[in-house]
Amino acid sequence: MDDFIYNLPAGTIPFTFTYDGIGYTGCNVSSNGFITFGATAPTTGTYSPISSTTTYAGAVSAWGRDARGGFTFTATRTSGSNVLTGVSSFHGIEVGKLLWVGSGGTATAPAGIPAGTTVTSFDAGLGTITLSANATSSATAADHTCLSGELRYETIGSPGSRIFVIQYKNFRRFGTPNTNINANFQIRLYEADNAIEVHYGNCNATASDTPSQVGLRGASNTFPANVNNRLVASGGNWASSSAGTSNSSTCAFVNTTRPASGQVYRWYDPPCAPPSANVTLSSPNCATNQYTATVNVTALGDAPNVNIISSIHGTIATGVSTGSYPSNPNALGTPESFTVVHTGNAICNVPLGPVVLNDGDNTCHVANTFPIPDNGCGVANFLDLPFCVSDPGTALGTDVYVSSVELVIAHTYLEDLEIQLINPNGTPVDLVVARFGSGDNLGTLAGCTPRFILQDGGTPLTTLPTSNVVGTYAPEQSLTTLHDGSDPNGVWTLRICDSFGADVGDVRFVKVNLIPCLAPTASSSSTNDCSTGTYTASVNVTALGTSASVDITSSVHGTLFTGVGTGLYSSNPTTLGTPETITVVAGNPACNLTYNFTNADNDEVCHPITRIPGEQHLPHHQRAVLRERPGHRLGHGRLRAERGPDHQPHLER
Secondary structure, three states, X not given: OEOOEEEEOOOOOOOOEEEOOEEEOOEEEEOOOEEEEOOOOOOOOOOOOOOOOOOOOEEEEEEEOOEEEOEEEEEEEOOOOOEEEOOOOOOOOOOOOEEEEOOOOOOOOOOOOOOOXXXXXXXXXXXXXXXXXXXXXXXXXXXXXXXXXXXXXXXXXXXXXXXXXXXXXXXXXXOOOOEOOEEEEEEEEEOOOOEEEEEEOOOEOOOOOXXXXXXXXXXXXXXXXXXXXXXXXXXXXHHHOEEOOOOOOOEOOEOOEOOOOOOEEEEEOOOOOOOEEEEEEOOOEOOOOEEOEEEEXXXXXXXXXXXXXXXXXXXXXXXXXXXXXXXOOEEOOOOEEEEEEEOOOHHHOEEEEEEOOOOOEOOOOOOOOOEXXXXXXXXXXXXXXXXXXXXXXXXXXXXXXXXXXXXXXXXXXHHHEEEEEEOOOOOEEEEEEOOOOOOOOEOOOOOOOOOEEEEEXXXXXXXXXXXXXXXXXXXXXXXXXXXXXXXXXXXEEEEEEEOOOOOOEEEEEEEEEEEOOOOOEEEEEEEEEOOOOEEEEEEEEEEOOOOOXXXXXXXXXXXXXXXXXXXXXEOOOEXXXXXXXXXXXXXXXXXXXXXEEOHHHOOOOOOOOOOOOXXXXXXXXXXXXXXOOOOOOOOOOOOEEEEXXXXXXXXXX
């Protein structure tokens, strides 16, 4: 099969296929790897269908070149034997197909194998082919050709979604070298959306071959107005081909550069112009835990008007023009999709979505739910992550306070990040700006715990490279900046930007912790009195928080002090071993402080008097005291004599 043109007359394609604005039901099929449309057929010697000046109305080229059906290989034959040995390749060998000697293009077998000889079996493992007749001459590593080339067409699918398929099977280049080359591909014409696809099957090539033209041409070869073609250089990849740079651009076809099985190129020439539209989302409605999606129609294409259909709420607009059309509210976290219906031709309907708005607060999100735009700080391209906060308080800094912010952020090179928190009134506070150097990730990505926490009084932020940062750190600005008297209930925003290209990431977790007051600040201590067998617990109040004054109470002795300010406050003596809880009672019980004591809280523990062997004759006014000196392990103190008030030596261990 070489240099054939097959005319498929009108009606062969069972639907009207529109190409370059003209409808066709027939085409011309060339054995050189392409098809054309229109009354003018290509010549049998057309091998470059895209750059050709032939005046056909259009061309679709999958493997445009001087091609031939059949598969040529080398093998050794022996006169009188029907077995070929040392077969170089089996890519295009098929049982039942004719076989000839050489690589010629006629159906008459040259001398060496009788005419009409076919392949009866083959064994790729042994490298042999068995023929239906014995060879009449011998030759070593000689060219042989299996006439397995096939060119056919077929319609698949049902009316409305039919596909007209032209299939090339077991084709090779014409000329030399041509052994072991095998190409399999299809050209597909789609009824539903007027698309063109080229599908490639198993292809085999050699180190040296000629390239092919791949793409579309219109009524002329004017580039680029009437040409849409592909370019693959030798050593390149068909899966990442480039747009052609001229009407003669080609795709290399060698053993290192050939289409993989399953490679598809698709061109779309719709019979109508689709509308243009997008979807925008409202901020979350924190009172109802809902959001609203709005479809914005920016152009009608060639539609007289459009309908808008929601996957949840059905038709939300009918026969409308350009404009914005809100859907009905959805619960936060519920996805919604839309179809903008071209009322003139359904092929040009526009699907949108799905879209969804999640409440970002206190949820461990999967990767890329909230991606951070790369290199966006300089152009105000932020991630603004809105989330709802609900609290009984009504005025930040008066009856509700920001205690801390918890974050988990996946991002390489943390120094790129600038992070802000914005309250519902629009007041921002800088949380983190260019910290932790080349480290990666704030918080723990797996399970979102433990987290990176920002709280006034925390550890100072650092510029040292640190990864997977957890613990409590002081923010760049005090969280009291957010205490502007505004209502905390509503939409808060975590704003993040990236100040440098290349490193990227996303937000996994955010939570704002609100408290109804600021707790007092205090510390605790206790002392033992071994002579009375008691201990005394104390608290030192150093700040009152938001309380005007505090009370000090004991679980053992009741109320100790009322309406006091800062200072040191001691309880009454408590029997050693008896637990006692001291409470610093704030103006709001939520900010009370509690401290638990027993004699074990004191490092000087009293022990009963013990006779020390060899000291029975000490005078009655001398006493043995067991004391562990700092820096010595228990039981390794030293025995020394000290004088008591009577100036007599006392033993001390």
